[in-house]
Amino acid sequence: MDEFAVAGDSIHSQLQVSGGDWSSLAASASHTITSDEITSGDLSLTQGPLASGTYDWRVRTRRASDGQYSAWSNVETKTLAIHDQSADTVEAKAYFARVTSAGLESDKAHDDAIADLINGLVADGVWPKLDALWLTAASSLAVARLNLVSSSFALEDISGNVPTFVADRGIKCSNSYGQSTQYTPSTAGGVLTLNSAHAMVWTNEAIDSASGDFGTLAGTGDWIFIYTDTPTGPFGNSLRVNTTAGGDPYGHATSGKGFYLGSRDSNTVRTAYHGQDGTLTNHGTGGSGTASALPNSELHLGGVNGNGVGNKQVSAASVGASLTPTQVTAYYSRLQAYMTAIGNV
Known part of the structure; x- marks a missing residue:
């Protein structure tokens, strides 16, 4: 023939x-x-x-x-040169199987770093607390859209707006309301609940946030969002995890860059954390607000659903159940190691 x-x-x-x-x-x-x-x-x-x-x-x-x-x-x-999966956890192998099934390509350096992250989070007891973890600081936009935890909640464009992607740095959604996470807390059916929840975002630019970096304040029910600002910014940093009220424990105390995590630890307590350059700070509860109803609109990444256009490069985000201070410390350390391995920090 x-x-x-x-x-x-x-x-x-x-x-x-x-x-x-x-x-x-x-x-x-x-x-x-x-x-x-x-x-x-x-x-x-x-x-x-x-x-x-x-x-x-x-x-x-x-x-x-x-x-x-x-x-x-x-x-x-x-x-x-191929990552050796023989010592990986079941969770890491499942992630690589999804990458393979999607026909996506990666390389040994990135796969080694992702395996170290997943294997470490499993050992730390953090992995079971995650419904979704998006590593947008990735080798390609296609890989950046994946949820490391499961095949659900992959990132999608909103109204055809494709984010600006920089390999190993992240995505910026300056032309849209962010990326759809397809994750609606009230219907997701995961480990996040009204009185046990967390939201995390890793921003890559020490600039004032235009309208927020991750979350939603659309629809009815409570809000989940993180808004990061510089010390001289106009608003300071705002954080809500299953509440529409409550003070903002960050105030103007952070740079606007790095690891931001809010944990809903009970019906009335929410704790805020910030990590940058290897140092993690617990900013306390700061008038947390009471949780009353799970948000019924989807979370956006690179912006906040219902609050306008995003303007900051985002390297990672996650959502799930509440985390203890020890687990937050481990989580930040693992993400910091990943970012260092790929040259993000």
């Missing part, structure tokens, strides 16, 4: 340890060509996990019209 592939035909790829036997494959993959796809170039293998090493690689095509295969291509030798 001829070597020209068209839409509907498939590409079949095989990998073996270099110099080995093609009857004992390290990995194989098949891919059906779509109508708008360029048919030349490498096929990204989505089967694994593989170990780092040197592999022989070959491909052939299968014609859809009659099922005939082409001859195998010339063999290419490729040296691969």
